[in-house]
Structures are given as structure tokens and as C-alpha cells.
Amino acid sequence: MKMTTLKCSVKCGRPAKGEEQQSRDRLLDAALQLFLEQGYGNLSMETIAKEARVSLRTIYNQFGGKAGIFGALVKRCSDQFADSLADQGSLEDTLNSFGKKFLFRVSRPDVVRMRAILIGEAMRFPDLATEFYQQGPGRTRASLIELFRQYQQTGEIKNVPPEFLADQYISALRNERFQRLQLGLEPTPDEAEIDAWVLQATRLFLQGCLK
Amino acid sequence: MKMTTLKCSVKCGRPAKGEEQQSRDRLLDAALQLFLEQGYGNLSMETIAKEARVSLRTIYNQFGGKAGIFGALVKRCSDQFADSLADQGSLEDTLNSFGKKFLFRVSRPDVVRMRAILIGEAMRFPDLATEFYQQGPGRTRASLIELFRQYQQTGEIKNVPPEFLADQYISALRNERFQRLQLGLEPTPDEAEIDAWVLQATRLFLQGCLK
DNA sequence: ATTAAATGGTAATACTCGTTACCATTTATT
DNA sequence: AATAAATGGTAACGAGTATTACCATTTAAT
16 A cells, blocks of 8 residues: 555546536536636636636646637527517517517626627637527527518518518617617616517517607 | 947937827827737737837836726727717708718727727726717717707607617617627628618618508 | 936836646546 | 546646836937
């Protein structure tokens, strides 16, 4: 029996089968939180490792580096954006129902912050920005385009390109207020505010502001 | 006479009176270009000094540091946003005239990039984001609010809060396409594209999309 | 003329950070 | 049982960087 100096004071060694996924999730959760708080450039790998109670080597084994773990986070985040718009009967009701869900999701602080980081680092990670938009807002936009195309065939709405209508409605939902939110100049709206916000935006979008 | 080793090979010493402002402008111009290309965190003070043919000491003397020179740039940039909306007779013509100028300005690559950097670093510089919005989009928004208030008094448009109308119209101008532009996913639109873009957005804003 | 102010150039200070290496340890695999 | 794989902990490497200091120099101010 050889005398060994203890180098692993808590727990180390190859993880058991159950702990493997758990450790990966804990790592991703902690990293996401830290990226949202500190941004990309200001967050150090050492901080991630310490907060996630994980060794530096483990991060490099699983994600290859800082850009790797950030990319994994963006992917995981943009996968939450898959929702279909349920037909609520009238066009206005359908848009309202869809708009509330959409606006609530994109105005949550973590989503806003994630967008901000992506915008700031878009020059460094062009592929990430592309994938984020395609997997996230892109799918929402595609659903809206299809919806407007249908309502155009019934003759209920004007005959302008449905892509334009979709872009315009998403933009009407976001509102200039969302830009201020993105710059950190307004507090996060609660559900009641969002409801009123969407109702007004949808009505204006459908009827215009002329009397 | 003492033997002196030449430490200033090109030119040094206290600047003449005319050169003072010239040197400061050259420094700001070079720094702006570099910030737009490399972002905030990736740009080193040494690079700025070298590109502007200026000593490090000079930058610290004039601006105090990296944050100082960045702040000066943001101020100088947001001062370009002061324009009034000329009354073109009808509301639609006035909005179109205003919208073209606004959209053209905010879609130029350097402005888009500046916004991106500010959004990414908004957590580090909360005051800068506030001042940028107040001096830039905030004044535009105030003019629009006043315009809508006037047209409401003539009874031409519906009686919804003019702040909401202004936010909504700015948002309609920006369009979802602007979000893609901000993420670097679309090329900069030229003047012809912007014209068509504004005409459609204004018409939809005024009349709605119902038949 | 003398002093103060501002500059250029170089170097040094005092960090921070991404990444890799090493060793003992624990579990999976064969 | 023996080997491979993955981990924790610590340290080291190497590169980069914001900031300051020092000296000679040029111009402004008094």
C-alpha cells in the first residue's frame, strides 16, 4: 500500500452513469446564468468552473472551449421558441393569442439579455446569430407568413406580400418599447401590461389609425 | 551643450494652437472606425494610439481612459440625430418624408454597429445607453408624439395615446427586417429599397391590413 | 527668459484570462 | 483483474492589456 497525498478533497474520478447528464446540465445552467450576468468577454472560464463545481478540464473535454459552451447555450435557448399558433376563430383573436405568447417570451429578462450578447458579439460569431434567428424568430415568422397567406385567400385582408405582413406584425408587437428594453432603459413588463400592449397593437395593425 | 539621444523621431512636444483640435479630431475619427470594426472589448488602447498616430499618454490626458473615449464617441454620434419633421401637407406625405430620412439614417452600417456595441455593453455603461437614447431616438420620438397629437385634435386619426402611436410608427418603420440587420443577417438596404419599404409601412400603419 | 503644459516614445507595472499539463482518483469497459 | 476513460485540483504557460512612469522635446504662458 502506497502513501497517497489527497488531491481530490471532495469527489473526483470518472462519473457514474446517472451523474453524467446531471453534471452537464448543472454546468450549462450555471454557465447560462453567468453569461447573462457578465456578458461574453467579461466572464472567465475559471468563474464558470467554480460556480458549476466542475473542473476546467471537464469544460474543455465536453465543449472544447469558451466559444463551444456559448454555442451550446445559444442552441439550447433557441430551441425553446417552437410554438404553433392555435386558430382561435377570428383573425384578431388568433393574432392576439399568438402575440401574447410571443411577446411574453421575448421580453423575459434572460431572453433580452441573450439577444443583447448575441448582437454585441455577432461579428465574432456570425454562424451563431444565423442559427439563433433561424431556430427562433425565423420559425415564428414562417408560421405567421402561412397564416396571412391563408387569410388572403379568403379575401379578408389586403393583397400585400405576406412576408411583409409578418415582418410588420412582429415589429408591431415588439414596439419601440422593446428597443428601450433591449437598451436596459425600461423594466420588464408584466403579463397585464403585455396583454394591453398586444390588444392595442393588433387592433392598430388590423384597422390602421385613420378614423 | 549636452549630448541628447533622439527620442522623438517624428514630431513631439506641446502642440501648436491650430494642431490641437486637429489632433483631437483625428484621434476620435480613428477610434470610432476601430471601435466599429473590433467592438469595445477587443480593441486595445495601443491600437488606437498607433492608428491615430498619437501617444498613449495623450489619450489618457484628453479622455481619461478607454471608457472615456468611448463615451465621447457615443455623444458625438448621437448628436447627429437632430432633425425636425417638415410638414408636407397631408399626414401620409409628412410621415413618408420623415420615415425615409429616419430609416436611412438608422440603417447605415456604422449606426447599426454602434447600436450593437451599445446594446452589448449596456450593462457595463448604463448611463451611456440612457444618454444615447435620449439624445438620439428620444428626440425623434418626441417630435412624432407632438405630430400625432396635432392630427388627433383635427380629428383625422383615432383617439389612442399619441405616445403609443409614435412607438408603433417607429417600430413599423424599423420592421422585423431591422432586427435581422442588427444581427448581421441582411445586407444594408439602399435608398430605393428604403423608399418602397417606407411607403408600404406608412400605408399599412394608416389604413390597417383589413379590406 | 523662464516656467508650465502638453506631447512622443519606450518601458514597466500589474494584472487577467484561455488553454494545457500533470497527478491521483474513481468508474466503465473488456 | 487490467486497461481505458473521465474527473478534480493545482499549477504553469503564454499572450494580451489597461494604466502609469520617465525622459527628451516642443510650444504656450507669464
